[in-house]
Amino acid sequence: MAFGIRMVELKAWKKAVSESEIAFLTHYWLDERFPDCKTVTKAGCADIEKLVEWGKQYGLKREWIDMRNDYPHFDLFGKYERDILENEGMTDQLERFGLNK
Template identity: 55%
Template sequence: MAFGIKRADLLEWKRKVAAGQIAFITHYWLDDRFPNSKTVTKVGCRNLDRLIQWGNQYGLKPEWIDNRNKLYPHFDLIGEVQIEILKKEGLDQYIW
């Protein structure tokens, strides 16, 4: 279950993804499969080649891309991987 996200932030993320930019958005998230994680960061880009290339630098596999909604393909980052990537990207403001 996702919560704690502003509509304007979500719309901006969708706009960037649709424009072929690498876009980040973090929101609170509860999932029994990941009891130690309270947030998820979605890293999206409609240009799949660009998203795959971005993910490769962090060891993310193309098959991990959530592409159920073809308009907003994205990686879901959680836990230590989430924190590590956000720090490397200089996006400490997304670490809650």
């Protein structure tokens, strides 16, 4: 279940992804399969090869890309999420969701 995101943020992420930008969207997320994770960051890009190449620098694998809809993305959580957001300069997301601890 996703929550803690504004519609304007979702629309901006979808637009950026559709325009083949590497775009990030962080929101609160609860999933019983991952009880220690309270947030997820979607790192998306419509250009699959660009997304794959971007992900390689972080050890992300092509088969981890969520391709269920028009917005291909990696779901980042835990250490991956924190480290990638920090490396990508997304300090606002780290602070907003309490991931900078």
